[in-house]
Amino acid sequence: MSPATSWAATRWRARSSRPVRSGHCTCTRPSRPRGPRPRPSPWTPGSAGPATPASGGTCRRAGTPATTGGTSPPSRAGWPACGTKDRSPEQDPWCDSRIATAFPDNVEWLLGEPPGDGTKGLDLYPAEASLLVLFPFLHRVHYLRRAVRLAQVRPWSLRPAGTADPDRQGFEVFAEESEALVRRALRDPGAEPLVGWWLCHRRLAQHGEFSDSDSVHTLMAELGDCAVEPGAALAADRVTVLLHGLRRGPDVCHPEFLNLLPADDRVRCGPGHQQIRFQRVGLLVALAYGMSVETTALPDIVAEHLAIPYPVDLPLLHRTLAEAHWGGSRDLPVLRAECHHEAVVEGLREYTARADAMLHAIRRTVRERVNQPMPDLPTRLSADGVVPSRGTFDGYARFRSDGRRVLDLAMGIELYKDRDLAVRELYQNALDACRYRRARQEYLDRTTEPSGTPYTGSISAEQLEFKLERPAGSPWTRR
Missing domain, CATH: 1.10.287 (Helix Hairpins)
Structure with missing residues (x-):
């Protein structure tokens, strides 16, 4: 018998108490609407229960509103991290527990439902299915472990600490890259911890998540006997590369990165050997994560509208993302979200555009490089359903410019x-x-209701001096 197994059979095996083993297996079950399976989030306080799946091919991501029963959301000052002495990582106002269910639901949705005519669907070895099921949870645990360590830099305070702690010094250097945002946050005590935690997550995603080369190996070692049955399917080196792929966006399709993953690798898993198409797995999990819309992965425009009058309200932002879902057809998913701030509308549209660019890159790579069968991927991702909440605001305008070129033009003699x-x-x-x-x-x-933060404008000027030097045998340089 063939060692391949259908995705439906593998999911049936994952729910049973028996371990996944080699061999061909079949399973039948009643059909249900296409889309991620709705389920309540056990990590979200005040869960209102599972969401109702939409009809007509609509795919809805699991999520729970931050407030229920018509209760008005708390103000940003209501976050525990904004006024208590115990500012532990569990009180991080940007923590997005919804991602723990949204990510695996999107993996399942991308793999698709078994064909209704009884034919075999997408072939997956049990080792591949185990990796696809476990990887979203490994990602979440690994990220939180790294976040707990980086939270020791006390991100709720943006003022220079004057300490010799290298982690804190590194955080302060990273915060200097967002000097204007930090200055505004220091003038607003309620926004300072929100901006600080945001910068902490940005630093983690850009520099700190894989700064410790042994972090994934340590995690796998702590799994103990749980990682014995999957065997080489959970090899730390392979999982590390897959985790890197989640942060690359459209660059996940770059040949230099894909070459780090074997297209078809024979590994020992369980009692025998099986095949894992790592490149196919890497592309699928990267797209599934991109469609999950994690709070800390939103564009900077959201954080830039914190320390200002009429800022982004974080409880409302969490509620918006919890209620957001991908509607429309499988071929053209449409992100639907009702936003309570202009910056959230722009942020979600910009995020969706980046996810759509990644989808186009993956579809092109599948045609040119991936020889294994792939599920039917969407044609494109749309943000046409991202709209203002009713009665919040009628319209807005956003000015875009190339700041570097404008500055060069304004300061030049041209x-x-x-x-x-x-x-x-x-x-x-x-x-x-x-x-x-x-x-x-x-x-x-x-x-409208007064913001309570009066605006006091100021203008400051600073003169910089540049010295041109030309060392012997080298072109002109500016310092």
Whole structure:
């Protein structure tokens, strides 16, 4: 008999108490609507129960609203991390426990339902199915373990600590890259811990998640007997590469990265040997994670609207993501979310555009490099369903510009023959911005509930000196 098994049979085996073993197996069960299976989240306080699956091919991600029964959401000052002495990692206001169920649900949805005509669906070896089932939970545990360690830098405080702790010093250096955001947060005590925790997660995702090369090996060793049955399917080196792929976005399809994963590898799993198509697994889990919309993976525009009048409300943001789901057809999933802030609308649309770019890259890679059968992937991902919540705001506009090119143009002699004119123009622009900001807040205070944080504008100027040197035998450099 063939060692391959269908995805439906593997899921049946995963739910039974018997271990997965080699050999062909079949399983029949009643059909259900396509889409991730709704289930209540045991990690979310105040769970309102499982969501109702939508009809007509709609796929709904499991999630629980942050508030139920019409209770008004707490203000941002209500987060435990914003005023208590015990600021443990469990009180991180950005913690997104929903991802623990959303990620595996999206893996299941991408793999698809068994064909209704009785034909065999996507072939998976039991070792491959075990890896696909366990990997989302391994990712979550590994990330939280690293987050607990990095939380020791006390991210709720953005003021220089003057300590010799290298981790804290590294955090302060990383925070300097967001100097404007940090300055605004320091003027608002309620926003300081929110921005600090955000920067902590950003540092973890960009630099700290895999800074310890043995972190995944340590995790696998602590699993003990639980990791014996899957065998080489949970090899630490392979899992580490798969975890790296979740952070790469569209670059997960880069040949240099894909070459780190074997296209078809024969491994020892259980009583015998099986095949694992690691490249196929890596592409599927990367797309499934991208469709999960983790809070800490949202674009920077969300955090940039924290320490300002009328900021993003984190409880409302969590509720928006908990109620968000992918609707539409399997060929064209549409992210549907009702947002309570303009920045959340822009953030989700930008996030979906990046996920759609990754989907296009994966589809192209599947045609050109992956020879194994793949499930039917969506054609594209759309954010047409990301809309403002009813009665929140009617419309908004966002100005986009290339800041680097504008700065080069404003400070160069191409636009101003006299450098004094450039300085005067910059001052006038800053003054106009302060006047506009003050007028905007006065208007909002008259038409809506006052924010309670008066705007006090200020203009500062700093002169920088550049020295040009040309060492012998080298071109001109600027320091």
